[in-house]
Amino acid sequence: xxxKSHLLRRKILDKAMWALATFSLVCIVAPLAWLVWGVVxxxxxxxxWSLLTTKPGGANGGGLSTLIVGTLVITxxxxxxxxxxxxxxxxxxSELCPEGKGKILRTASEVLSGVPAIVLGFLGYTVLxxxxxxxxxxxxxxxxxxxxxxxxxxxATEVAILQVPTAFREAAEGLGMTRxxxxxxxxxxxxxxxxxxxxxxxxxxxxxxxxxxxxxxGASNNFPTSHITHSPVGFLTYAVWTDYNxxxxxxxxxxxxxxxxxxxxVLMLILLSRLVIRVSKKYSINNSHGGR
Amino acid sequence: xxxxxxxxxxxxxxxxxxxxSQKRIDDASSQLQVPLKTIDLSVGFSHSTILNEISLSxxxxxxxxxxxxxxxxxxxxxxxxxxxxxxxxxxxxxxSVVLDDVNIYDKSVDPxxxxxxxxxxxxxxxxxxxxxxxxxxxxxxxxKLAKRKDLLAIAESQLKEVGLxxxxxxxxxxxxxxxxxxxxxxxxxxxxxxxxxxxxxxxEPTASLDPVSTSxxxxxxxxxxxxxxxxxxxxxxxxxxxxxxxxxxxxNGELVEHGLAAQVLEDPEHETTAQFVTxxxx
Ligand SMILES: Nc1ncnc2c1ncn2[C@@H]1O[C@H](COP(=O)(O)OP(=O)(O)O)[C@@H](O)[C@H]1O
Ligand SMILES: [Mg+2]
Numbered sequence: 001x002x003x004k005s006h007l008l009r010r011k012i013l014d015k016a017m018w019a020l021a022t023f024s025l026v027c028i029v030a031p032l033a034w035l036v037w038g039v040v041x042x043x044x045x046x047x048x049w050s051l052l053t054t055k056p057g058g059a060n061g062g063g064l065s066t067l068i069v070g071t072l073v074i075t076x077x078x079x080x081x082x083x084x085x086x087x088x089x090x091x092x093x094s095e096l097c098p099e100g101k102g103k104i105l106r107t108a109s110e111v112l113s114g115v116p117a118i119v120l121g122f123l124g125y126t127v128l129x130x131x132x133x134x135x136x137x138x139x140x141x142x143x144x145x146x147x148x149x150x151x152x153x154x155x156a157t158e159v160a161i162l163q164v165p166t167a168f169r170e171a172a173e174g175l176g177m178t179r180x181x182x183x184x185x186x187x188x189x190x191x192x193x194x195x196x197x198x199x200x201x202x203x204x205x206x207x208x209x210x211x212x213x214x215x216x217x218g219a220s221n222n223f224p225t226s227h228i229t230h231s232p233v234g235f236l237t238y239a240v241w242t243d244y245n246x247x248x249x250x251x252x253x254x255x256x257x258x259x260x261x262x263x264x265x266v267l268m269l270i271l272l273s274r275l276v277i278r279v280s281k282k283y284s285i286n287n288s289h290g291g292r
Numbered sequence: 293x294x295x296x297x298x299x300x301x302x303x304x305x306x307x308x309x310x311x312x313s314q315k316r317i318d319d320a321s322s323q324l325q326v327p328l329k330t331i332d333l334s335v336g337f338s339h340s341t342i343l344n345e346i347s348l349s350x351x352x353x354x355x356x357x358x359x360x361x362x363x364x365x366x367x368x369x370x371x372x373x374x375x376x377x378x379x380x381x382x383x384x385x386x387x388s389v390v391l392d393d394v395n396i397y398d399k400s401v402d403p404x405x406x407x408x409x410x411x412x413x414x415x416x417x418x419x420x421x422x423x424x425x426x427x428x429x430x431x432x433x434x435x436k437l438a439k440r441k442d443l444l445a446i447a448e449s450q451l452k453e454v455g456l457x458x459x460x461x462x463x464x465x466x467x468x469x470x471x472x473x474x475x476x477x478x479x480x481x482x483x484x485x486x487x488x489x490x491x492x493x494x495x496e497p498t499a500s501l502d503p504v505s506t507s508x509x510x511x512x513x514x515x516x517x518x519x520x521x522x523x524x525x526x527x528x529x530x531x532x533x534x535x536x537x538x539x540x541x542x543x544n545g546e547l548v549e550h551g552l553a554a555q556v557l558e559d560p561e562h563e564t565t566a567q568f569v570t571x572x573x574x
Contacts, residue, residue, distance in 0.1 A: 167418035171480070173376060174414070175431035175487060176407030185430060190421045283421040283467040 042256035056221045061254045070234040073224045078206045082146035090157020113151035121212030136218025136232035144212045149202035156198020160191040193277040200273035210237040325352040338382035346547045353518025357532035358525045360542035366525040374410040375403045411489035415496040417476035419468035431487040450482040474505020494524040541565045
């Protein structure tokens with residue numbers, strides 16, 4: 001039963017699994033390290049804090065200030081627009097809608113999430129920018145980016161809500177809570193970490209988009225204005241994309257700096273989500289040892 | 293806090309002409325006061341029938357144990373008593389459940405107010421993911437039964453009532469999931485009691501607990517009568533013998549036998565009941 005060959009085979013299998021796991025880890029970490037190395041390595045030698053406060057343009061390419069603000073404004077806008085619609089749809093799908101309707105909606109949402117970003121951008125351009133005469137604008141960018149990430153947020157919300165133990169719901173119903181009270185106290189609270197994670201990842205995706213933004217936000221060296229339409233917005237991925245190919249001295253470095261800034265903003269988003277999750281997990285069923 | 297159901301449910305537009313006499317059912321046969329009873333209650337889901345014409349009374353201020361083999365419909369019956377099945381797919385019922393002379397399935401009854409009067413505690417402790425204090429007063433808050441500043445005092449007194457306060461006095465703001473299973477169940481009892489129910493439904497409340505916790509939950513339950521009327525589903529016959537004054541034996545959706553616990557559990561009339569209480573049946 002416990003023959004030597006058995007033991008040997010188990011040992012080999014053990015080692016093989018270990019090697020496979022390590023290999024997978026390397027496959028994920030190595031490109032990230034390479035990416036950070038490549039981008040930071042290019043940007044760092046030319047790093048200058050004034051890049052953060054100088055407008056783009058001019059002979060040496062200028063800085064990135066307006067583009068940083070543009071990206072932040074676009075991201076915040078997507079957080080609001082896509083956040084409300086996406087979380088609302090997820091809530092509707094998991095809690096309110098009848099089964100038949102849900103199937104149609106889910107399928108539609110899946111198809112939508114499969115449409116390439118550049119196609120959405122092109123549609124946004126022809127419909128919003130040209131047909132509706134919005135011009136290159138924050139409005140057009142928000143609509144297109146939101147359409148892009150809403151399915152993602154909706155799915156994350158739905159999954160997070162479906163994972164809430166029915167015991168919470170029963171407890172609330174047994175106490176005579178209304179549907180809304182049940183949802184708020186017994187369902188949304190435990191689902192919050194999942195919903196927030198989904199939202200943050202969606203924002204990171206939206207922030208890193210270039211093609212749909214070129215079609216809708218246009219390009220600008222100025223700060224975003226208070227106009228939702230008829231006012232192009234600059235954004236960091238634009239700098240990454242265009243400056244790299246500019247013949248000007250320092251352009252390629254500017255492009256690398258913009259990429260570093262994007263990485264930093266994504267990192268901050270992730271940290272923010274960790275913080276939110278930590279706070280909302282204080283009373284989580286899975287957290288039986290966390291602090292007060 | 294323990295208003296009668298009738299005084300709550302008549303706050304609709306037709307308050308004045310609501311006639312209870314139509315729903316009043318004579319109970320001359322019993323000298324006991326009976327706040328809750330079922331009359332020819334049949335229950336099912338879609339095409340299946342789970343319970344068949346159950347007529348059972350729960351005498352005021354006593355503990356009634358519902359016993360029977362797994363799957364005989366005890367939980368379904370219990371959940372029908374405070375309309376917890378209303379949203380379950382395919383649920384239907386015939387006959388009536390009468391609480392304080394009102395059929396709880398009557399249109400004029402608000403199920404939310406009903407559940408405040410007929411509370412429920414489940415097999416597995418299910419505190420909410422919020423602080424211990426917020427757990428206790430969650431129902432109080434939902435029904436707006438107290439001012440905000442009084443909530444802490446209410447939480448403390450409810451926790452004292454269930455005998456949990458001394459153990460957790462300095463942990464009121466902690467997560468309930470750090471308590472032991474037994475403590476969590478006591479917390480759930482405190483939460484259910486805080487809204488001032490008149491009847492408490494318990495579905496195998498100690499099934500997931502260790503013997504020590506079980507005995508503390510049992511002594512709490514015993515201490516709640518005669519203030520409350522309690523219906524407890526249990527698969528633990530020894531427990532039924534320890535705490536219940538009345539008992540009912542269910543089998544395959546039928547109410548086979550009911551009466552005083554001593555009689556049903558020790559000296560039953562029916563052969564099936566006898567088989568069950570002597571352990572000759574699962
Ligand atoms: N939501 C439901 N839909 C269909 N059948 C159900 C549902 N809930 C319970 N049942 C069935 O009703 C019967 C009684 O179940 P239950 O009341 O949980 O029994 P007990 O609590 O006595 O073990 C079982 O056969 C069960 O499969
Ligand atoms: Mg059961």
